[in-house]
Amino acid sequence: MAEPFYVTTPIYYPSDRLHIGHALTTTMADTIARYKRMRGYDVWFLTGSDEHGQKIQRKAAEAGISPQEYVDRIVATFQELWRQLGISYDDFLRTTEERHKKAVQTLFRRLEAQGDIYKSTYHGWYCTPCETFWTETRLAQGCCPDCGRPVEKVAEEGYFFRLGRYADQWLRFVEENPDFIQPPSRRNEMISFVRGGLEDLCISRTTFDWGIPVPGDPKHVIYVWFDALTNYISALGWGTSEQEKFEKYWPAVTHLVGKDIVRFHTIIWPIMLMAAGVAPPRRVFGHGWLMVSGGKMSKSKGNVVDPMVLIEKYGADAIRYFLLRELPYGADGYYTEEALVERYNRDLANDLGNLFSRSLAMVERYAGGVVPVPGPATERETELAAVVRHSIARTEQELERLDFAGALAAIWEVVDRANKYVDEAAPWNLAREKQTERLHTVLYHLVETLRVLTVLLAPFMPGLPPRVWPQLGLEAAPQLQEWESIHRWGSFPPGAKVKRKAPLFPRQEGVAAPVAEAATPASTVPQITPRKEVTLTEMATVSIDDFARLDLRVAEVEAAERVAGTDRLLKLALRVGEEERTVVAGIAQVYQPEELVGRQVVLLANLQPAKLRGITSQGMILAASDGEAISLLTVDRPIASGSKIT
Ligand SMILES: [Zn+2]
Known part of the structure; x- marks a missing residue:
């Protein structure tokens, strides 16, 4: 029977639309789910939404609608x-x-x-944005130590969970399961948090009612974190008469979370389970944040x-690739649109895309x-095969430890x-010299490499294989598309x-318009024109x-060279x-x-001259473009x- 593999994302809070940071965690989970499926595991991939809490109730009231609406x-x-990003979840749980x-x-x-x-009665502080209780001593300059925002003083009757009772059992568990908290840096952080003393946790609220009522005491609702964390087993049918899924997949689980919620997942959650006599999760991985200009993304910072x-602009595969490639293992990564375009052009359009198009063109x-x-x-060929073999082994290792950037580096x-x-074997020379057998050897090894690459990249960029296999x-x-086949x-x-079809990853910078554009300073951010079908009738007559x-003229190319620095x-x-241009x-x-x-081209001769990289361009040559190919x-x-031309 196939080995079970259960992977989860945090369930996201629907107080607002998701941002790219949420896409990061979910893309990681999807990639490992797809990889494990390819390796023959019985995979269950859960995501969902965490729908209760004070913040939602407030937002709904502001919008004048019910929280459910x-x-x-x-x-x-x-x-x-998730549909657009190609997320292959098996279940979407709403709390x-x-x-x-x-x-x-x-x-x-x-x-x-x-x-x-x-x-009992709770006296302390509460951070509503984080939905977190804090004792006086944990506050940082009077504010929430997680997010730095002001906290509210709370004094209310509440239900308490005896977290502190399980501190020793937790420490023993973490010691016996060194791989439980990953990466290891987070593990040490959590151990010292617990050694600092665990207070009992207030797990109910009475100041609002958008939540799950406490059984037998409905003026209390259950604290959102107690509610939300339970999703990982409620989705499997735990505690009901139909818990086959729970029995199959638990505790073979990997919880993927951002580093800000590692504490909830590695301390509170396993202790809730220990207390209930359920095995703690096998692995919690806390990845870094995707930083944007101005630090961590937040609505208030705009x-x-x-x-x-x-x-919509770059395609789901390119976004997935960027997210997975840009975040070093366990550390923070940085997002800017310039960095995205640069990665896209260098890794996908140039390195990968050109390898595919020139290999297929030569065949x-x-x-x-x-x-x-x-x-x-x-x-x-022996050396190429050795690089491929080594890369496959490293990709597998890196994926097992959830180092997505490391795996992609191995594939590259x-x-x-x-x-x-290609450059060394120079098939064009072999063709000219009629070394047919050698030429065939080179072409064969190229297409085999393309096949291996397509399989290796399938978990990361699921849109790629369906485009490549027909090419x-x-x-x-199908047997040649399977992981084992590589x-x-x-x-x-x-x-x-x-x-051969259109390029897999068309260049993002201006390729679609070979026009003599107005001079732009080198530091200007490339403007990306989304592909757009222009119907003929859209243009004015x-x-x-x-x-x-x-003034359109036939012109003959006498010399051509690359412009340095571009x-x-x-x-x-x-x-x-008689003229030269x-x-x-x-x-x-x-x-x-x-x-x-030696080619004859069509020149728009009376276009106003423009300076490009210090060169005065006297006119523009015409080309056709469908947004991808150019001719x-x-x-x-x-x-x-x-x-x-008339
Ligand atoms: Zn906070």
Whole structure:
């Protein structure tokens, strides 16, 4: 029977729409869930929403609607975000569901019956944004030590959970289970917190009523954290007559949480379970925060980044890649849109995207699009295979310890090595010299590398494989898409027909418009134009006179070179009849300078000159673009340069 693997995200608080920090945790959980499924585990992936509490009640009152209506609306946006981000959860638990309320009350009753819950009066402080009780001594300069915001003085009758009674049992458990709290730095922090003394925890409130009532004493509602943490077992049917899921998946669980809520998950939650006679979770992983300019994201700072907007602009795979790549293991990462675009262009468009497109282009050009039978491998192929083998092993290790950035770095060793392999093996020379067997060997090893990369990247970028398999001609070969298959290097079937399509990750900076744009300072943030289908009727009509104002000419490329300091601009020397022109064009990602020399292109000759990187561009060459691919306009048959286009 398959080994169970249960992974959870925190259940998010629907007081507002989610930001990119929530997308981070959920993407991590999704990636490990997908990976474990590929490795044959019986996976259960839970996410959800934590819908009770004072803050929700206040927000709903401000909006003039009921709390239930309020959370319904916001939870719908959560689910839409997860759909767009490709999150493959198995269950979405809402704490307002009956199944959850029952489990929370069952747990409460059980702890109360055995004397672990008692009634008393609470005197202390409460941070409403964090929904956290604080004693005087834990406050930081009179404020919440977690978020730094002011706290409210609270004196109310409440139910208390005897947390302190379990401190020793907790310390023993953590000692016997060194992998329970990860990464280890957080473990030490939690141990010293508990050694500092655990106070009994107030687990009910009376100042509002948007919560689960205390059984038998409905003027109290159960404290949101006691309520929320229970979701991890209520979703599995714990405490009911149908608890097969609980029996199967608990405690084989990995709780993924941000570092700010590690304490709740590693101290309060396991003690609640210990008291109820349930095994504590196997692993709690506290990842760092994604910082934005101005520090941690928060609505009051106005620096909240909406993941929906980014997904629409760059695609879900690119956002997932950035999140997983940018956060070093256990530490904080930084988000800026510039950093996102830079990563996208460097890692995805250049390194990965180019490897795919040039490899497939060479199979088409030199082997008629059919994957050839390889000849004998040389040292180069042996070395490539060794890099691949090493990378697979490292990816597996890093994923086991939830180091997503480390795993992607391991995968990029293959990408880098394969790009170098192309440059060194120089298939174009082999083709020219008619070294067909050697050429076939190189092409074969390239497509096999692409296959391995696609499998390795599947958990991280689930949108990638469905786009790649048809291009590799492997859409009907599921066994070659499985994780286990990449341990068998050389499985690619010769004879498969490749079909190159549009680039997997089109460049984000200006490739779509090879126009002589107005001079921009080098530090300007690249403006990203989202792909947009323009229907013909959207444009205003022009008269023939308007058209006649454009001086369009046939020009011949006499020389071409890259513009230093940019990776997208080419400087072209054009002959236009008797005249010579210099034009800067943003096509370097798509055209090599050498291949343009001697070509006839179409020049808009009377465009106002513009300075680009210190070069005066005298006109613009025309190109077609569908937003991804780009193709220069040329003339159907050779004609004198300088000829007018009418
Ligand atoms: Zn706080």
